[in-house]
Amino acid sequence: MVWPDASARALITGLALPPSSREAQQGKNEGVPVTTDWAKLWRLLATHDIQTGAEGEAQMVERWRRVAREIDATTARRPGAPNPLLDFLLSRLLPEMTVLDIGAGIGRWTVPIARKVRKVTAVEPLSGMREVLQERLASLGITNVALVDAPWMDARVGPHDVAIAAHSSYTSPDLLGFVRKMERSARKACYLALRVPAHDGVIGELSLRFRGQWHDSPNFIVGFNLLLSAGIYASVVMEKATVRRWSDKTLEDALERAKRHLGVEDAHHDQAIMECLSQRLALADGAYQWPDGMRSALLYWDQDET
Ligand SMILES: C[S@@+](CC[C@H](N)C(=O)[O-])C[C@H]1O[C@@H](n2cnc3c(N)ncnc32)[C@H](O)[C@@H]1O
Numbered sequence: 001m002v003w004p005d006a007s008a009r010a011l012i013t014g015l016a017l018p019p020s021s022r023e024a025q026q027g028k029n030e031g032v033p034v035t036t037d038w039a040k041l042w043r044l045l046a047t048h049d050i051q052t053g054a055e056g057e058a059q060m061v062e063r064w065r066r067v068a069r070e071i072d073a074t075t076a077r078r079p080g081a082p083n084p085l086l087d088f089l090l091s092r093l094l095p096e097m098t099v100l101d102i103g104a105g106i107g108r109w110t111v112p113i114a115r116k117v118r119k120v121t122a123v124e125p126l127s128g129m130r131e132v133l134q135e136r137l138a139s140l141g142i143t144n145v146a147l148v149d150a151p152w153m154d155a156r157v158g159p160h161d162v163a164i165a166a167h168s169s170y171t172s173p174d175l176l177g178f179v180r181k182m183e184r185s186a187r188k189a190c191y192l193a194l195r196v197p198a199h200d201g202v203i204g205e206l207s208l209r210f211r212g213q214w215h216d217s218p219n220f221i222v223g224f225n226l227l228l229s230a231g232i233y234a235s236v237v238m239e240k241a242t243v244r245r246w247s248d249k250t251l252e253d254a255l256e257r258a259k260r261h262l263g264v265e266d267a268h269h270d271q272a273i274m275e276c277l278s279q280r281l282a283l284a285d286g287a288y289q290w291p292d293g294m295r296s297a298l299l300y301w302d303q304d305e306t
Pocket of ligand 1: 102103104105106107108109123124125126129150151152153165166167168169171172
């Protein structure tokens with residue numbers, strides 16, 4: 001993974017500019033930060049997305065197969081495992097509605113939605129994911145889901161009442177194009193779930209230091225601002241608690257994780273990264289705990305509001 005050179009970064013954000021260029025750009029308005037081109041920033045982060053690109057397809061499908069087993073085991077014991085964003089969406093769906101689930105994966109959202117509405121179209125380009133979803137639908141006796149084998153921008157689907165895309169837009173460089181196609185396919189409302197990085201996360205700090213850019217991957221901050229800049233005034237449901245936190249058995253494991261996220265392959269910055277990790281990670285319960293808690297946000301907007 002090669003992060004673009006300094007001049008390419010400079011096109012994206014003023015943060016990456018060397019001081020002389022930054023001053024030149026600011027001109028008379030000294031001290032006023034240059035504005036960010038959110039569409040370009042999303043494109044850059046999506047193109048180089050480490051979080052979605054580092055894992056092979058087979059491993060990703062296997063990981064999600066385990067998630068599916070866990071969901072089905074939990075749901076069998078106690079209906080409705082907590083997912084506040086999904087619960088919010090479900091509370092706004094009506095039995096007669098049709099729903100388009102873009103990037104359905106193993107059907108974490110598809111299955112509960114299908115139980116509530118008339119019909120779901122699940123768009124999923126990866127055959128391994130579709131197989132797990134099909135197995136789940138069959139074993140759960142769900143018959144109102146149609147599968148579409150295509151990436152969203154190539155998918156041919158008719159209009160539905162609602163379009164949702166939960167964590168499936170990160171590999172799409174043109175987020176606005178992705179969202180505009182959602183709008184053309186949804187009569188009533190659109191929903192977009194995105195990850196929210198921790199404001200004080202170590203990865204952000206390291207990314208700014210070594211890549212000249214705080215954001216290490218496409219996320220809610222970039223996506224929400226991009227939508228605003230295009231005149232889409234989405235409402236937001238924010239998960240209250242951070243649901244996932246990394247922990248590593250050794251500082252060396254933490255270093256490997258940091259390098260993976262930063263797209264750094266050589267050992268050039270190892271010492272500096274290690275220094276930062278040993279200051280910022282807390283040793284508790286026999287492991288190094290990252291402060292980088294992740295939560296998700298659900299952006300939504302009704303079609304007659306925009
Ligand atoms: C992180 S999983 C999320 C799955 C599910 N929406 C959920 O939240 O559990 C992302 C899914 O989006 C799919 N995906 C990635 N890019 C896509 C695209 N351009 N169009 C449609 N699906 C896509 C992937 O194949 C994967 O199954």
